[in-house]
Amino acid sequence: MEKHEAVQYIKEVAAQKILTxxxxxxxxxxxxxxxxxxxxxxxxxxxxAEILYYIGGGIVFLxxxxxxxxxxxxxxxxxxxxxxxxxxxxxxxxxFIFSRxxxxxxxxxxxxxxxALVLPIGLYVIFDNAxxxxxxxxxxSFISGxxxxxFLLSYVVQRxxxxxxxxxxxxxWFFFALTNFMVGSNPLFDWNFFEYRVLVVGLSYLxxxxxxxxxxxxxxxxxxxxxGILGFLGAAxxxxxxxxxxxxxxxxxFPGLALATLxxxxxxxxxxxxxxxxxxxxxxxxxxxxxxxxxGLGWPLSLVLAGLxxxxxxxxxxxxxxxxxxx
Amino acid sequence: MKKNLPLIAGITIPLLLILFVAAxxxxxGLFTKPKYSFLYLSGSNYSPAYFVANGQLNEHITTSTxxxxxxxxxxxxxxxxxxxxxxxxKNQSEAISFADAQKFSLNTDPQSPDGFEIVxxxxxxxxxxxxxxxxxxxxxxxxxxxxxxxxxxxxDQGNYYYNFTFLGWVTNQ
Numbered sequence: 001m002e003k004h005e006a007v008q009y010i011k012e013v014a015a016q017k018i019l020t021x022x023x024x025x026x027x028x029x030x031x032x033x034x035x036x037x038x039x040x041x042x043x044x045x046x047x048x049a050e051i052l053y054y055i056g057g058g059i060v061f062l063x064x065x066x067x068x069x070x071x072x073x074x075x076x077x078x079x080x081x082x083x084x085x086x087x088x089x090x091x092x093x094x095x096f097i098f099s100r101x102x103x104x105x106x107x108x109x110x111x112x113x114x115x116a117l118v119l120p121i122g123l124y125v126i127f128d129n130a131x132x133x134x135x136x137x138x139x140x141s142f143i144s145g146x147x148x149x150x151f152l153l154s155y156v157v158q159r160x161x162x163x164x165x166x167x168x169x170x171x172x173w174f175f176f177a178l179t180n181f182m183v184g185s186n187p188l189f190d191w192n193f194f195e196y197r198v199l200v201v202g203l204s205y206l207x208x209x210x211x212x213x214x215x216x217x218x219x220x221x222x223x224x225x226x227x228g229i230l231g232f233l234g235a236a237x238x239x240x241x242x243x244x245x246x247x248x249x250x251x252x253x254f255p256g257l258a259l260a261t262l263x264x265x266x267x268x269x270x271x272x273x274x275x276x277x278x279x280x281x282x283x284x285x286x287x288x289x290x291x292x293x294x295x296g297l298g299w300p301l302s303l304v305l306a307g308l309x310x311x312x313x314x315x316x317x318x319x320x321x322x323x324x325x326x327x
Numbered sequence: 328m329k330k331n332l333p334l335i336a337g338i339t340i341p342l343l344l345i346l347f348v349a350a351x352x353x354x355x356g357l358f359t360k361p362k363y364s365f366l367y368l369s370g371s372n373y374s375p376a377y378f379v380a381n382g383q384l385n386e387h388i389t390t391s392t393x394x395x396x397x398x399x400x401x402x403x404x405x406x407x408x409x410x411x412x413x414x415x416x417k418n419q420s421e422a423i424s425f426a427d428a429q430k431f432s433l434n435t436d437p438q439s440p441d442g443f444e445i446v447x448x449x450x451x452x453x454x455x456x457x458x459x460x461x462x463x464x465x466x467x468x469x470x471x472x473x474x475x476x477x478x479x480x481x482x483d484q485g486n487y488y489y490n491f492t493f494l495g496w497v498t499n500q
Contacts, residue, residue, distance in 0.1 A: 171341075175341050175345070178345060179344070179345060179348055182345070182348050182349060182352065183348065183352070184448070184467075184478075185448025185449045185467050186352065186448065186449070186469065186476050186478070187446045187447070187448060187449055187469050187471055187476055188351070188352075188471070188474070188476040189348075189449070190449060196344075197344065200340055200341055200344050201341065203337075203340060204337045204338070204340050204341050205337070206337075207333045207334070207336050207337030207340070208333070208334060208337035208338070210333045211331065211333040211334035211337060212334075214330075
């Protein structure tokens with residue numbers, strides 16, 4: 001096919017609205033072997049070798065962290081900096097070199113993993129040397145913000161899922177650190193504020209996971225769904241509180257949220273929704289039983305009723321899993 | 328656009344919470360202004376001991392035939408107690424003498440006539456795994472009321488027990 005024929009054909013299918021612009025660009029990327037479509041890391045099931053790469057990366061990080069921690073007082077500032085920030089930059093460069101070759105891409109990602117884990121320690125070393133309290137919310141906001149900016153930029157340039165993953169992780173850290181910094185010890189914000197933040201992050205993970213589920217980032221959806229639903233339902237359950245200082249709104253709405261999670265699992269074909277929905281519904285039944293029904297009905301009868309309800313939830317779990325093939 | 332709606336919503340919701348937090352901290356303070364300054368004491372209220380009776384500041388000096396014995400914490404707080412008036416308009420403390428403080432008419436209710444009270448800060452520290460250390464803690468005082476909370480610029484003396492003793496709202500200033 002000649003070039004002008006291909007262009008003309010694209011014009012025709014676009015005019016007939018058979019092909020969208022995004023689909024055309026995605027098809028081009030896939031054919032040309034460029035862009036996100038070429039990212040094999042985190043887009044396929046991990047084998048033993050890949051798992052070992054990542055475990056190795058994690059162990060390297062542990063080694064660097066322990067080395068610096070154990071020798072903190074004897075190491076000079078330049079030595080600490082080279083051992084941490086230098087190692088992070090070095091690992092990033094090695095990762096970049098490896099990831100240019102498709103067959104070494106997973107090894108490259110293992111080095112990116114080392115870089116992402118060690119980078120915050122390197123930044124901590126700089127802030128500590130400058131005399132800042134590194135455990136303060138302000139410094140944590142700076143460190144997480146810098147890490148987030150670097151990995152977002154890396155994603156924009158290289159379009160790799162590993163950068164998406166770390167952008168989400170550093171973004172979450174930044175969100176909590178910044179809100180900690182803004183609120184400080186303000187008495188208007190009590191412990192519930194932390195639970196509301198977890199709720200918001202959980203909801204955010206679920207939405208991003210859903211958005212990714214229809215793209216080449218689909219493998220990240222499992223991670224986002226699992227942590228998202230765990231955070232969302234965990235925070236909603238905690239917000240209910242405990243009698244006599246319970247929050248009636250959250251206690252009443254929670255069973256609706258847990259049941260909705262079970263039915264969303266069918267729609268999304270996501271086992272994590274089903275598992276966590278069933279577990280949290282069981283937890284809610286036990287909580288409400290212990291909170292309200294131990295004195296009126298008596299503890300033994302309450303246990304019998306709670307047990308029967310747990311069996312019902314368990315049956316619902318197995319039924320939904322089998323009927324809708326939620327593997 | 329419609330295709331990316333979940334992604335946009337997922338990123339926007341945490342940003343909206345940050346904006347909401349910022350607005351709830353800073354905006355109400357623009358519209359609700361506390362009116363009443365207050366008198367407080369920093370340091371040990373042991374000797375001389377200050378107290379308010381009939382809306383006026385008084386002083387009680389302990390007389391003893393034997394040697395005066397102070398608790399160890401008296402020395403760690405810098406010795407003599409110091410009176411301060413906190414100007415809520417300027418949001419700052421000013422040291423004041425006992426003679427000048429006696430001219431104030433004081434209301435000792437915990438809540439000011441315009442509905443504000445002085446509360447300690449939360450010992451927050453975040454939550455797992457997002458813990459943090461903070462110089463803001465129980466020693467930090469806030470003026471709280473009408474859904475507004477304003478941090479007070481009271482020097483932290485490192486000992487919450489002796490750092491701050493509220494004496495009364497100044498009603499004749």
